[in-house]
Amino acid sequence: MSFNVFQGQEGSTLLLGNRFIDDSVSLPFAIGEIKVKSDHMMGRSPCCSKHSVNRGAWTAVEDSLLRKYIETHGEGGWRSLPKKAGLQRCGKSCRLRWLNYLRPNIKHGNISADEEELIIRMHGLLGNRWSLIAGRVPGRTDNEIKNYWNTHLGKKVAALKGDDTKTHKNVVQNSPTLACNMNSSDDMPSSSISKLKKTNMDRSRSSAFVIPNVHNLKYIDTSNRFSSLQGTVHVMDGGKSLHCNPKAIGPSLQGNSPMDDKIDSNPVKANLISTELHSTVSLVKLHDVEPHASDVLENDDNLYLSNTVSEDDELFLDTDCSMEESPEILNLLKHHNNVNTEDGSNITPASTPDDHMLDQMNGKNIIQEQRSQILDVLNFFEVGEAEKEVCCNIHEWGQDRHYLKGSSSRLMDDRLIQWPDDHEDMQLQGGNGFGIASPHLDYAGLTDGATWEASVWYEE
DNA sequence: AATCAGCCCAACCGCACGCCC
DNA sequence: GGGGCGTGCGGTTGGGCTGAT
Secondary structure (H helix, E strand, O other): OOOOOOOOOOOOOEEEOOEEEOOOOOOOOOHHHOOOOOOHHHOOOOOOOOOOOOOOOOOHHHHHHHHHHHHHHOOOOOOOHHHHHOOOOOHHHHHHHHHHHHOOOOOOOOOOHHHHHHHHHHHHHHOOOHHHHHOOOOOOOHHHHHHHHHHHHHHHHHHHHHHHHHHHHHHHHOOOOOOOOOOOHHHOOHHHHHHHOOOOOOHHHOOOOEOOOHHHEEOOOOOOOOHHHOOOOEEOOOOOOOOOOOOOOOOEOOOOOOOHHHHHOOHHHHHHHHHHHHHHHHHHHOOOOOOOHHHHHHHOOOOOOOOOOOHHHHOOOOOOOOOOOOHHHHHHHHHOOOEEOOOOOEEOOOOOOOHHHHHHHHOOOHHHHHHHHHHHHHHHOOHHHOOOOOEOOHHHHHOOOOOOOOOOOOOOOHHHOOOOHHHOOOOOEOOOOEEOEOOOOOOOOOOOOOOEOOOOOOOO
């Protein structure tokens, strides 16, 4: 039976609900008795006339018409699109067909093990928020992920975890300490566990907590300035856009800041900041980026941008640096033999200071521990596979520490955007050109030289 | 070969939300 | 403030497919 007909067309069949009824079907009622449920009666006008549109599977011809129209005129205006494109379809149907099937870069075919793993983790955090999950799985649509979950993963996870998995989200959210202690693998799907074991970091800091969009993982070390913020890790959800501009978040911020003198008076501390900011930036730089900051502004609501870009942005870990010049960088290299550079390659230090030397330089203090912890986090993300690896234990990091939460009307989730009142004055810039968080940063205007936004994504 | 049941997934649905007037 | 519109979202539907009987 062909469904490519619609009522009103010559020789057409009758549309009844979701069904096309052709002449061969005997109806248990007279045609005149058919009452079509009216959306209008529910207080809303229908998006289209259900009597004059094709329904059901799309034909190749329809696909072609829709694709050509959108390629020429762009997306949007779905309600008027069908008529303009010569389609006998509802605008919503057109939109859905485009978004779920015709849109470029849509992946078709089986979902890989890595994708599956990511979906499981994301679902653990977000629950049935399919569009959010889809935003973290490149090339997959919310509809596809939803279907895949309902037909495969839901059962799979349920089989692994028993009935509790039906409330998987709650398991994670309500168990802050463990959500995912990786030492206790009971709460994790086996596939995730195997993935986590690949890393060489402290398992106790791993978790099933999912941080969306690792592109925007940031660390802002305020440990030397604000004791109450020691060791904080700041992760910002990057919103829908998977692209960010390294220029825009580059560390080279020149300018006058109330904190400049403090940094200048303590070069070691300044280096600490620069090192970690550099490592963060290099993380971001591994990914495709938009070439212009303006693009980022348009495409990524959650970015925190620098209005100052200099050649220093091109400098990341200086492989030629001496210990005198940058002991912190060497320290970083010591802890992480594979440090990613901006071009995606790895560098390994020719030599690194030994523990004794580091202790002498820094004092055997928590700074090293903090840095190690943070870099463990970065390392954990396995930068090269950042799209896939999005777990960390925010709760573990949070112990005895404070998190900064970004403040911006442009953030999409209020849960992210609470700055502690007592840190409102945190605004500084490095004398060596490294900016750090400004809770009052005007995203839109970009008139503030301070550029670093600190946020934590977490579920209440 | 025919029938049935279960599964898969594209498509549809109603509702929610933001924007604009 | 409220209504209309456009869009996005999660839940649901049902045709097609496949394997079992």
